[in-house]
Amino acid sequence: MINDVRQVQGVIQTLTQSSDTLFLLLGAIMVFLMHAGFAFLEVGTVRRKNQVNALVKILADFGISTIAYFFIGYWIAYGHHFFGSATELAQGNGYELVKFFFLLTFAAAIPAIVSGGVAERARFYPLLIATFFTVGVVYPFFEGIIWNGNLGLQSWFTATFGAPFHDFAGSVVVHGVGGWIALVAVKLLGMRHGRIRAGKHTNFAPSNIPFLALGAWILCVGWFGFNVMSAQTLAGISGLVAMNSLMAMAGGILASLVAGKNDPGFIHNGPLAGLVAVCAGSDLMHPFGAFITGIIAGVLFVWLFTALQNKTKIDDVLGVWPLHGVCGAWGGVAAGIFGQKVLGGIGGVSFTVQLLGTLVGIIVAVAGSFIVYGTLSKTTGLRLSEEEEFNGADLSIHRISSTNED
Template identity: 40%
Template sequence: MKRFFACPTWIMLTTVWMAAAIILITAAGGPSPASAEEPAALTKALETVPEALLKGKTQDEIRKELPVSGAYRDETTPISEDVEVSVAGKTETVSIARYLSDIEILQYRGDVLWTCIAAFLVFIMQAGFAMVESGFTRAKNAVNIMMKNIMDFCIGTVAFLVIGFHIMFAGPDESLFFLGKTAATQWGFAFWLFQCVFAATTATIVSGGVAERCKFTSYLIYSVVICAVIYPVFGSWAWGSLLDGGGWLEGLLGVGFYDFAGSTVVHSIGGWIALAGAIVIGPRVGKFDAEGNPKAIPGHNLPFAVIGGFILWLGWFGFNPGSTTTFDGNLARIAVMTNIAGAAGGIGAMAAIWFYAKKPDLGMTVNGFLAGMVAICAGVDVFNVFGALMIGLVAGVLVVFSVICIERFLKVDDPVGCVSVHGVCGAWGTLAYAFFGVEKFSLTVLMAQLTGIGVGFVWSFGCGMALFLALKHTVGLRVTAEEEETGLDIEEHGNEAYSGLQVDRHSY
């Protein structure tokens, strides 16, 4: 492994993956689901619709206002509708333009409001991630952890605004840079905001894998790349048709790769990038003894981590139900399935670590309920109560033994268990759709899910390795041993999280 990182292989990997990224960016989006040209039937109908029905607007004005896609609708723009008319005893179906009714306007405003509220809840998850990561690490690095979680959202917002949103959702002949035409309607703003907080979540997941030894400047750089390129490219493959794109995974094997709320698209992508970062940056000083056996480095504030975990639980009620982006009765069902999976995950993790270590460990239990909610994301809109219970329970057990295996056998230092929680359990939840999300088991569905999981791993881990190796051999990725011992709070930021409190910096 040391020879690999010391040799010029990283140059080849960087070149290959960056070239692939450029090609994929160029091709991102796929065919647009709607054309800017009006159907012939609609054009014909518009010519015959009475002026009064169009509220005094000319045909040309109506044509300009008709949305290219339903995603750009608003409450004042006419919509096209097929109606049957009888002329001289002959019935024909024609398309007319009409305005929204009061009920439809109320539904529209409800969609906008709910999607924004869900985005606000997902944003609060940034605070949860910051508290969990800070609580699971040492006091001398708490300021650094908080700064990273602030900046990955700030940087993620701008990077997604400038380029990421375009890569993820644009059609072949349009621009969504700086919001693009989505800024023309209230719905466009709601949709962008919800997608932005998802992108920032992917970036913040990575923070835990390289915690306590990553240079702050390098962290800022890789946050840009994740939100501008790595996450949006895979997102375009799986979710592009949510707007004007068309991802190839969406039609995979005729059944499509299914990931409703991002078990793979958000969580596994972030988890696999974190794995790459943890491998390249290496373990913290003192994590492994001379024989390679792992040594515990306790977090400084477990109650802080628990509160952060509960904030994340709350945020998940926006993360999953908000993925409907519609204000309807299915929200409650999705919220209940999310809650069941989280609770089952916590029970499963507590039982597993109690059996393994003879003590019900608090940190593992927190990661257990987080793992349950990560896993349920993929098919939370179709899973039933039994499915949610089993998926969460398995995720809770899986996360415990994944953390142990990654640390003891792979010798990877993941301070907060983010690779296991998000990467491994995200993959499990995505796979579980083939067993619990369809009425009848199908090998085709199973293969589509496995393919999506595999493509997600290859893309994100490969890009992550290229990115972190490039940073390591250019601006530098890791702080010095002396800086690590003193703590990143003092060395990187000139602050202390607990000013005036004397701590043993070798331990805390």
């Protein structure tokens, strides 16, 4: 009888492990697909002479990110390495390996975010070097602090304020960090030639709205894997996360539709702003709170992107700092607002902690980015020459254009 019970328990355990592994693998594939969304969003936004470079950067960055995260980043964040035997690695149906794949797709979003900000004038190989260090060191340093309790910050938050910093799916850990890293890189690169004419700012129109829209749609679909499957097990899956993601996306769409005055670029980035902002508190908020979070994010993106392009010397091509940096930071704070029981949330969060944790993320991102991109700027240089920029990154770097037109 005891043996029969043990056999049943073993079968159940094996089934649970297999199911969790498959669940997380599907999530990893969905988030991996989002990188195609990053690529086409950039392809549709940049000028035609830079479209090939946009595609190549995203794929090359993913390859570099995989190596950096495999050998360094995952170990820094979680204290786990993959230098054991294949037999050891395959234990538990290889769940830890699939977890690495899933979290790698998050880590690789950092250079994908940066790519959109520095587009059209950045050198290729220095960017890849920067990718290695941001994904291998800067990002996992903060990731480990928040998601693995490294350095005791989360314990201190809990002991002092009664709750840890809550970021369920990475509003701050992924998007905020990526956006603030990008801001530093964009600032160091400077404006694209031709942006200011006769003392006035000139905006370059998107080259291909259908590609831009395709990228946004791919990202929106993949985001439900990004958020829902951040539970990492079937037992932890929550329909509330899916509903809140949907409502925040809708809020971002409607806000950007109105604030952006029907501009297709704003309308297709609006849902992304809402989804960025809801990541942190998607498992806590009431759908009404998620909807308001998305609305505020959509307005923030349109307002800040317009101000950047028309009033400052910060030339953020895809608006990745407003979209990911600011909306990500807003998401961290919003979790501390709409996650409260008094506003219909589940509770268990502290507004003070959410604010402090968000500020820590920004500090780590900015400091790390200045070290990485600042060093490369002084040593290898980050920017194409004026002639190379005029000819376009496609011909200057890859020796081919996006079309075969003579």
